[in-house]
Amino acid sequence: MKLSGHVDVSAEVEGLKNLRRTIRQAGGDTKDLRNANLAAAQTIVPIAAGLAPKVSGRLAASIRAGATQKAGMVRAGRKLIPYANPIHWGWPKRHIAPNPWVATAAAANEELWLKVYEQHIDRILGKIEGKKR
Incomplete structure (x- = not known):
């Protein structure tokens, strides 16, 4: 196992590629998608911190x-x-059992971060509709 020094947990959104293309074609700013993704991820940070092992x-x-x-x-x-990384995903060779607190926080609170993400996407689409008028 390679010790990369950090744990990454992410989710894939179906149709995101098409959404980016549509935003570009409509004259919108695809950089707004970064803000939507960041806001959704930020909702999980305090929850994951509460679930993290504390030594x-x-x-x-x-x-x-x-x-x-x-x-x-x-x-x-x-x-x-x-x-x-080894504490989160485990390391069988070293007898470290997985404790996926970040993945658990994201999965258990999907409704929360998805709602935040959808609100940001609605704002982005609202900006585009405003430009069309």
């Missing part, structure tokens, strides 16, 4: 949201916290 608290404090125009993600760990 020193550094792991929970390292949880953060990130986004591109194509995806939103929740990350945990970094170079100085390389144990995030």
Whole structure:
């Protein structure tokens, strides 16, 4: 197992490629999609921090949201916290059982982050409709 230093959890949205194309064709700004993805990911950060194993608290404090125009993600760990990945996904060779607190937070709260995402997409589409008028 490679210790990458962090955990990435993301979700795929069906039709996102078509949505980006439609936004571009309508003269909209696809950079707004990054904001939608970031807002959705940010809803999971405090929930995941509450579920993270707490020995020193550094792991929970390292949880953060990130986004591109194509995806939103929740990350945990970094170079100085390389144990995030094996603690989250497990490491059988070292007898570390998986404890997928970030994935659990995202899956258990899908309605929450999906609602935030949909609200942002509605705003983006509203801007485009406003330009057509």
